[in-house]
Structure formats: structure tokens, C-alpha cells
Amino acid sequence: MDVIWPTIPDFLVGTRNTLFYCLASFPIALVLGMFLALMDGSRIVWLHGPARIFIEVVRGTPILAQIFIIYYGLGALLGLINPSWALLINVWTAGIGTLALNYAAYEAEVYRAGFLSVEQGQAEAALSLGLSPSQNFFHIQLPQAIPLMIPPFVNDFIYLLKDSAIVSVIAGSDLTSVLNSYVRTHASNPLPFFLLAIVLYLVMSLPVSYVAKRLERRLRAAL
Amino acid sequence: MSLDLHYKQEKPPDIARKRNLWPRNRMVGANYLYYILLAAVIGAFGYYLYTYRDLSLLYLPEMIRGALVTLLVSVLSGICAIIFGLLGAFGSLARFRPLRWLTGIYVEVIRGTPLLVQLYLWYYGIRLLLSNIGFDPHDMLFNSMTVLQSNSLVPDSFNIFFYGILGLSFNYGAYLTEVFRTGILSVERGQSEAALSLGLDERQTMRYIILPQAIRSIIPPLTNNFITLIQDSAFLSVIAVIELEYITIGFALPQADSNQKMYVFVLGALLYLVMCYPLSVAARMMERRLTPDHA
Numbered sequence: 001m002d003v004i005w006p007t008i009p010d011f012l013v014g015t016r017n018t019l020f021y022c023l024a025s026f027p028i029a030l031v032l033g034m035f036l037a038l039m040d041g042s043r044i045v046w047l048h049g050p051a052r053i054f055i056e057v058v059r060g061t062p063i064l065a066q067i068f069i070i071y072y073g074l075g076a077l078l079g080l081i082n083p084s085w086a087l088l089i090n091v092w093t094a095g096i097g098t099l100a101l102n103y104a105a106y107e108a109e110v111y112r113a114g115f116l117s118v119e120q121g122q123a124e125a126a127l128s129l130g131l132s133p134s135q136n137f138f139h140i141q142l143p144q145a146i147p148l149m150i151p152p153f154v155n156d157f158i159y160l161l162k163d164s165a166i167v168s169v170i171a172g173s174d175l176t177s178v179l180n181s182y183v184r185t186h187a188s189n190p191l192p193f194f195l196l197a198i199v200l201y202l203v204m205s206l207p208v209s210y211v212a213k214r215l216e217r218r219l220r221a222a223l
Numbered sequence: 224m225s226l227d228l229h230y231k232q233e234k235p236p237d238i239a240r241k242r243n244l245w246p247r248n249r250m251v252g253a254n255y256l257y258y259i260l261l262a263a264v265i266g267a268f269g270y271y272l273y274t275y276r277d278l279s280l281l282y283l284p285e286m287i288r289g290a291l292v293t294l295l296v297s298v299l300s301g302i303c304a305i306i307f308g309l310l311g312a313f314g315s316l317a318r319f320r321p322l323r324w325l326t327g328i329y330v331e332v333i334r335g336t337p338l339l340v341q342l343y344l345w346y347y348g349i350r351l352l353l354s355n356i357g358f359d360p361h362d363m364l365f366n367s368m369t370v371l372q373s374n375s376l377v378p379d380s381f382n383i384f385f386y387g388i389l390g391l392s393f394n395y396g397a398y399l400t401e402v403f404r405t406g407i408l409s410v411e412r413g414q415s416e417a418a419l420s421l422g423l424d425e426r427q428t429m430r431y432i433i434l435p436q437a438i439r440s441i442i443p444p445l446t447n448n449f450i451t452l453i454q455d456s457a458f459l460s461v462i463a464v465i466e467l468e469y470i471t472i473g474f475a476l477p478q479a480d481s482n483q484k485m486y487v488f489v490l491g492a493l494l495y496l497v498m499c500y501p502l503s504v505a506a507r508m509m510e511r512r513l514t515p516d517h518a
Binding site: 072197202 | 253254257258261331332334335336337338339340343344347348351352454455456457458460461468471472475476481482484485488489491492495496499500503
């Protein structure tokens with residue numbers, strides 16, 4: 001136990017960095033996911049084609065492979081176009097970018113499910129009452145779809161908290177990287193550090209999952 | 224605008240067809256152009272693969288061997304995860320309260336911490352602890368295989384595989400606990416009440432009435448979890464299990480030329496895609512067949 005005390009500040013910095021990765025990439029994932037869902041639901045094949053391909057590729061490859069491709073590969077590609085653009089790719093941007101792109105694909109499915117859950121009758125009634133398609137979308141469908149989509153979004157945020165550990169393989173500075181460095185140096189007695197890291201992760205994720213369950217219960221009661 | 228599904232249009236009535244009134248999903252000229260462009264992009268990707276074909280000839284055999292290891296690890300982890308999931312589901316539905324409590328803690332802790340941290344824990348933490356006590360899976364298997372005269376079949380890295388598969392299946396067991404639990408609870412209460420009132424005891428009810436019906440709602444999330452398991456087996460590469468991602472990283476990072484580095488990573492991702500995409504297509508077809516039509 002006394003082994004841990006001097007290392008706690010490092011672990012707290014790691015926790016702060018993990019939260020930073022998650023809070024930075026989740027909004028980007030939500031916005032990108034919305035555009036992706038709109039593209040995917042369109043009848044225009046120029047839109048739903050590339051969107052479908054993106055979603056299938058992102059969901060079919062491991063996030064580990066994606067982060068390596070973006071960190072090592074994209075830097076090289078950007079460097080070909082314009083040498084100063086290669087400086088854009090560092091651990092932070094690669095991590096946040098990979099997490100955002102990966103989760104955008106999953107959020108697109110959530111948006112799609114949310115909009116499909118709003119009854120078709122609502123849209124038909126709106127259009128037959130004379131509302132324009134965009135009025136129908138913004139005033140009828142969207143307000144009814146958003147409460148249905150919030151519990152899956154919160155669940156996805158919990159998954160994001162854990163998937164943020166992936167940046168440790170490209171030497172990011174989140175909680176798992178701190179844990180990794182201490183476990184490598186204290187190989188004879190690593191268990192206290194594991195305990196500390198697990199407690200910190202639970203402190204981050206349990207409140208969110210509690211909120212998610214409460215929201216889900218309220219939503220199910222409302223239905 | 225509506226996010227409609229791409230369903231097949233029915234035949235329009237004669238009058239609409241004559242007057243060209245029916246909205247049909249016709250292939251417009253722009254659609255043809257898109258598919259031509261898509262074919263061109265795929266052709267360009269094929270040309271990209273061809274450009275670095277010496278790299279693929281060099282590395283592809285080893286990577287395919289790694290992909291087979293990935294599949295083997297995923298299947299073994301999947302089976303163990305189903306076992307853990309069933310134990311967890313029955314534990315969470317048990318009447319013995321400490322068992323429910325224990326299972327709840329298992330599910331919450333595992334679902335609240337990253338898989339990477341759990342793998343590190345299994346490999347760096349628990350393995351060392353157990354080997355201090357004297358539990359060494361490799362030695363145990365080696366000694367028992369010596370009796371069967373085939374101890375050369377046991378690889379030196381067996382410990383890594385053992386704890387890697389254990390870590391993966393323990394993790395996915397927690398998610399599958401929730402899947403099985405939801406599936407079992409989704410069978411209507413009336414079924415179990417009728418079975419019990421007809422004289423079946425609890426075990427018979429579970430085995431003959433509830434589980435066959437629960438399997439229908441269990442299979443879609445189960446297949447999705449299995450596909451994610453195949454991808455998450457890539458994490459085993461960080462604890463030095465020699466599967467596809469490990470081999471890809473091992474070949475790619477030493478490359479001096481960044482383009483070649485990117486190519487090897489793309490090749491690895493392509494192999495994962497080849498493994499996972501058919502499975503996800505099959506899973507979606509199965510899901511569509513299993514979902515009852517709500518009219």
C-alpha cells in the first residue's frame with residue numbers, strides 16, 4: 001500500500017488525460033455520426049454508398065489496427081501532400097481522431113435505430129398536414145428521436161471510456177499507459193497498481209453507468 | 224426527409240405504370256456513374272496492392288498463419304466466454320443472494336474496466352501470483368503430455384496463450400452474462416408458470432421450455448459479440464501472443480519507408496476485414512430471419 005502513495009499523482013494525471021481523450025472525441029463522434037447516418041439513410045447512392053463502406057470498414061477492423069494505420073500511416077500520407085501537414089499527427093490528434101472516427105460509425109447505427117423507432121405515422125401525418133419535409137424532420141421526428149437515442153449514447157460513452165486505453169499502445173499518456181509503465185518497472189509486485197487503476201476506471205465508469213440505468217428506466221416507464 | 228430502408232418496391236397498379244406516376248428506384252445515370260467510379264476505386268486499390276506485391280509475397284504467408292491463430296484464439300475464447308456467460312447468467316438469476324451479489328460485482332467490474340487493463344492484469348499480475356504458488360500451465364501441460372509421448376506439441380509460449388484466452392473469455396463472459404440474462408428474462412413468465420403448473424420442476428422448465436425460446440433472442444447479440452471478439456483478439460498482441468496484429472506490427476514498424484509501413488498495416492487490416500465482414504453479413508441475414516415481423 002505504501003508503494004502506491006508516491007505514484008498516485010501520476011495516476012491522477014493519467015485519469016485526467018483519459019477523460020480528456022473521451023470528452024474530446026465523443027462530441028466529434030456524435031456530430032460525425034449524425035452526418036454519417038444522414039448520408040446512410042439517403043436514397044442517393046453517392047451518399048449512402050461511401051457511408052456504408054465507411055461504416056462496414058470501421059466496424060470490421062480492430063481499433064488497434066485503426067490507430068496504427070492513422071498514427072503511422074496517415075502521417076506519411078500527409079507528409080507526401082504537404083510536409084507541414086505531417087506535423088498534425090501526434091499522439092493526441094491520432095488518438096482523438098481514431099476514437100472519434102471509430103465511434104462515429106457506431107453512433108450512426110444508433111441514430112438510424114432512433115429514427116426508425118419514431119413511428120412512420122408521425123411523418124405521414126405531418127406531411128399530410130402540410131408541413132414541409134424539413135419542418136417534419138426538425139419539429140416532429142428529431143424531438144421524438146432524441147430521448148430514444150440518449151441511453152445508447154450514454155452506454156457508448158462508457159465503452160469509449162474503456163476504449164480510450166488504446167492510446168497506450170502508441171505511447172499516449174492516459175491511465176493505462178501510466179499503469180503500464182509502473183507495472184513494467186515493478187514487475188515483482190504489480191498488483192497494487194492494478195488495483196489502483198481498476199478503482200480509478202470504476203470511479204470514472206460506474207457513475208455514468210448508474211446514470212445510464214436511471215435514464216433507461218425512466219424511458220421505459222415513459223413508453 | 225426520412226431515413227427509409229432500401230426495401231424492394233412492389234408492382235404498381237396498371238394506371239400508375241401507364242402514366243409513369245409510380246416512384247421507382249430506377250438506376251439513374253448518376254447511379255451508373257457511381258458504380259463505375261466505385262469499380263475504378265476498387266481497381267485502384269488492387270493496383271496499390273499490386274505495386275507492393277513483393278511485400279505481400281514476403282509477408283502474407285506469415286500473416287495468414289497469424290490470422291489462423293487469431294481465429295483459433297477467438298473460437299476458444301468464444302467457447303469459454305459462453306461458459307462464463309452461462310455461469311454468470313444463472314448466477315445472477317439464482318435465489319441465493321450472495322451469488323447474485325457476486326455475479327453483479329463480476330459484471331460491473333469487468334464491464335467498467337478496459338480489456339487492455341484486464342489482459343495486463345491476467346498476464347503481469349495473476350500469472351506471476353500463480354507461478355509464485357507453483358501453478359504453471361505450461362509445465363502442467365508439458366508434464367501431462369509427456370505421459371502421452373507428445374510433449375513437443377506444447378509450445379513454449381503456452382502460458383501467454385493460456386492467460387490471453389482466459390482474459391478474453393473472462394471479459395466477454397461478463398457481456399454475455401447480460402445477453403443471456405436478457406434472453407432468458409425475455410421469455411414470457413406465462414411459459415414458466417404453465418410449465419411449473421404442468422408438473423415440470425425448475426431444471427426441466429429451464430431446459431425444455433425457457434432455453435429453446437431464449438435462444439432466439441440470444442443469437443443476434445451473441446453473433447455481434449463474437450465478431451467483436453475476433454477484432455478484440457488483436458489486443459492479445461500487446462501481451463505478445465503471436466496472432467495477426469502482432470505479426471503485422473512486427474513486420475510494419477521496422478520498415479524504413481513510411482509507404483511500405485502503411486502498406487503492411489493496410490494488409491493486416493484487410494485480412495481482419497476478410498475475416499469479419501462475411502461473418503457480419505451472415506449475422507445480419509440471420510438476424511433478419513430471426514426477427515419476427517411486427518405488422
